Each structure stands twice: as structure tokens, then as C-alpha cells.
Amino acid sequence: MVKKILLGVVAVVVVAVVAVASYAGVQISRFNASMDKVYDVPIPEVVRSTDPAVIARGKHLTNSVGACSGRLCHGSDLGGGPTTEMGPVMVFSPPDITSAGLCAAYSDGELARLIRYGVKKDGHSLMFMPAQDFRWLPDADVLAIVSYLRTVPPVERPNGPTAIRPLGKILDRRDAMVLDVARRIAAAPVDLAPPPTPTAAYGKYVAHMCQGCHGEGLSGGPLPGAPPSIPTPLNLTPDATGLKDWSFEDFDRVMRHGVRKNGQQLNPFMPIEAWSQFDDVEMQALWAYLRTVPPTALGNR
Ligand code: HEC
Incomplete structure (x- = not known):
């Protein structure tokens, strides 16, 4: 009798472990497939401005609303932030976005596309950088950020590691966090902000x-x-x-x-x-x- 009960318990545990493992496997492969996707988002026709008022607006947005220069983000000189270790979820190190880093590789239009749609130069989704949180910035503000980034002095600093780990992939697919950025932006309607008012x-x-x-x-x-x-x-x-x-x-x-x-x-x-x-x-x-x-x-x- 006891033996039968024990066998029953073991069988239930085995079934549960197999079910969890196969659920995790499916979520992880869906995440990987989505990150392999190449998005067909046209590159906006954006040409940087040299107007000091536009550059000043871009500097303000980069440092405040965009939080790009945050300590754990791209750093106060925008030359890349520290490595943040998040255990089984991920490790991330925001890269150098000065003209010695990202800005050297991207055209003005590609930068604007990255900010608005979370799509990288190669057409793949950004990992983790929360472009979905500032995709409401109107075109003039995106142009201002691109124009300002072009004026930032180059910083030569090697980029640290960024990798999404299995738990991160599962949490993303369950919508507990957003790591696969372009998928979210592509699925949501465009909703640009009105002109700033204290309301x-x-x-x-x-x-x-x-x-x-x-x-x-x-x-x-x-x-x-x-x-x-x-x-x-x-x-x-x-x-x-x-x-x-x-x-x-x-x-x-x-x-x-x-x-x-x-x-x-x-x-x-x-x-x-x-x-x-x-x-x-x-x-x-x-x-x-x-x-x-x-x-x-x-x-x-
Ligand atoms: C990177 C993560 C992060 C972001 C982004 C963030 N916060 Fe926080 N915030 C925290 C954490 C963590 C705490 C608690 C810190 C502590 O316990 O000392 C906190 C605390 C606060 C508090 C203090 C609440 C209290 O009871 O004392 C306020 C207010 C606040 N946040 C407002 C904001 C606002 C407004 C924004 C958006 C503009 C924001 N936060 C964005 C992580 C964040």
C-alpha cells in the first residue's frame, strides 16, 4: 500500500517536472525565434540639425525623459554603463553610444528608427533597452535627440556583456517584463504625445x-x-x-x-x-x- 502511494507520488512529480520543462522549452524557443526576426521597418528620412535650440532640446531629453545618461544606463558621458547582473534573468551592460561607439555605426535615420521602433541597424530587435517607454516622443523630439548625440564627445570604452538568460526569456514571453522590445512596439498602436503642458x-x-x-x-x-x-x-x-x-x-x-x-x-x-x-x-x-x-x-x- 505504502509502496503504491509512493510510486503514485513519484509519477506525479515526474509528470510535473516534464510539463514544466517542456513549457519552459517552448517559451524559450519562441523568444529566440522572435529575436531572430528581421523587422521590415523603413528607415525614417531624418537629417540631423545643427540649430543650437534643437541640440539643447535633445540634450535635455537625453539626460531627463530618455534617462540615457543614467548611472546604470549609458553613463553620464554616454560612453557605456556598468554591468548589472540579474541572476537567472539576464546580465546587461548598456553600450557606448558616442561617436566612438553606436553613433559611428548608425546613420541619422537608423538612430531615429532605433529610438522610435526598437529596431537595430541589422533589423533585429533591441534587447531590454526600453524604447517602448519613449516611443511617444514626437518626430521633432526624436530629431533633437539624434542631433544632440552627434555632438557628444567620443568616449573609447569597451562594451560589457549583455545576455538574456532562460528565466528572462520565459518572463518576457509571459509579459512579466519586456526584453524583446521591437515585438511590443510593432504590436501597439502609435500614440505620440501632444506638446508639453503641466497637465x-x-x-x-x-x-x-x-x-x-x-x-x-x-x-x-x-x-x-x-x-x-x-x-x-x-x-x-x-x-x-x-x-x-x-x-x-x-x-x-x-x-x-x-x-x-x-x-x-x-x-x-x-x-x-x-x-x-x-x-x-x-x-x-x-x-x-x-x-x-x-x-x-x-x-x-
Ligand atoms: C530603474 C528602476 C526605476 C525606475 C525607472 C523608476 N523608479 Fe522610482 N523607485 C525605484 C525603486 C527601487 C524605489 C525604492 C527605493 C528605495 O527603497 O529606497 C523607487 C522609489 C520611488 C519613489 C519613492 C516612494 C516613497 O514612498 O518614498 C518615488 C516617488 C518614485 N520612485 C517615483 C518614480 C517616478 C515618477 C519614476 C518615473 C519618472 C520612477 N520612479 C522610475 C525604481 C525605479
Whole structure:
């Protein structure tokens, strides 16, 4: 009798292991097939501008809304960021995008296509770089970023490793995170932002930059599959477990100086080196929008 029960248990475990392994195998091969795809997205006809006002707008967007020069992104000199190890999910090292790196290889149109569609020079999808979060930038803003990047002094720094690991591939296919960027952009309708105003209508677009970490619904919670060394993004909705009792001044202080309402210093994983450079319109727009999202308990992402 005992033997029979044991045999039964072993059989159930074996079936479960085989089912999980074959599910994982299917998801991983779907991910690989999607990353092998060559996208037929025409190269936009973009020619860099040398107008100082356009370059200044590009510099602002690169350092603030785009967060390109963030510490864990391409670095303050845009010569490439550090290697971030995310265990079984992935390892990533943002590359050199100065004229000694990416900008040497890409034409103006190819750069614009990369920013808008997440498609690389060779037609494959970008890995992980969240182009889906700033694809709302209107054509004039994309042109401004391309024009500014052309003026950045070259930095010679070798690029570190970037690889998506099996758990990352499965999480991507389950939509728990976006690593296969061009597939998402190709599937979503184009929705470009209106001209900047300090309103929720504009803040909704700026807030896309927060959703990769704080979640689609902005209520935070641990990043899927992240090792414990990565802090948990907090709740940005007007819930009691979020920013319910916060004023604009509290919000502005944490975004510009990294000091939370409770006086604690913010973990540097939250990229305030970019957010501190939002202009007043962007900061107010973002705050106006955060007050309109449904209050949700922490952790529902
Ligand atoms: C790279 C991931 C990442 C991105 C992108 C990000 N955050 Fe955060 N954020 C975090 C983490 C992690 C914390 C918690 C840090 C801690 O515990 O000290 C945090 C904390 C915060 C807090 C403090 C909340 C509190 O209760 O003190 C605010 C406000 C905030 N983020 C706003 C934003 C906004 C607005 C954006 C988009 C413009 C954004 N974050 C984008 C990771 C991120």
C-alpha cells in the first residue's frame, strides 16, 4: 500500500517536472525565434540639425525623459554603463553610444528608427533597452535627440556583456517584463504625445518611463525574477501604501534630491540623476498624472 502511494507520488512529480520543462522549452524557443526576426521597418528620412535650440532640446531629453545618461544606463558621458547582473534573468551592460561607439555605426535615420521602433541597424530587435517607454516622443523630439548625440564627445570604452538568460526569456514571453522590445512596439498602436503642458494629459506619457520598474499600474512590488540585491520599486498611486498623503513638494524633493517623505535616503537604483533634470513642466505633469491613477495597494505592479 505504502509502496503504491509512493510510486503514485513519484509519477506525479515526474509528470510535473516534464510539463514544466517542456513549457519552459517552448517559451524559450519562441523568444529566440522572435529575436531572430528581421523587422521590415523603413528607415525614417531624418537629417540631423545643427540649430543650437534643437541640440539643447535633445540634450535635455537625453539626460531627463530618455534617462540615457543614467548611472546604470549609458553613463553620464554616454560612453557605456556598468554591468548589472540579474541572476537567472539576464546580465546587461548598456553600450557606448558616442561617436566612438553606436553613433559611428548608425546613420541619422537608423538612430531615429532605433529610438522610435526598437529596431537595430541589422533589423533585429533591441534587447531590454526600453524604447517602448519613449516611443511617444514626437518626430521633432526624436530629431533633437539624434542631433544632440552627434555632438557628444567620443568616449573609447569597451562594451560589457549583455545576455538574456532562460528565466528572462520565459518572463518576457509571459509579459512579466519586456526584453524583446521591437515585438511590443510593432504590436501597439502609435500614440505620440501632444506638446508639453503641466497637465495629467502630458504626464501620462512621461510616466511611461516609470512603468518598467514601478509596474504597468504604478503600484510597485518586486521586479520579477530580480535578485534580493535589487530594491523593491515602491507604490506611486494615491493609495495609503503609496503617495496618498504626499504633496507636490514631497514628490519634487524625492525626485530631485533623493530624500523620501519619511526623511530616508532613496536607494540609488531609482535613477534620480535623470529625473532630477526634469523641467518644471515635466515634473508637474507627472505629478498631476500620478494623482489620477486608481489607488492600488503596494505590490500589484
Ligand atoms: C530603474 C528602476 C526605476 C525606475 C525607472 C523608476 N523608479 Fe522610482 N523607485 C525605484 C525603486 C527601487 C524605489 C525604492 C527605493 C528605495 O527603497 O529606497 C523607487 C522609489 C520611488 C519613489 C519613492 C516612494 C516613497 O514612498 O518614498 C518615488 C516617488 C518614485 N520612485 C517615483 C518614480 C517616478 C515618477 C519614476 C518615473 C519618472 C520612477 N520612479 C522610475 C525604481 C525605479
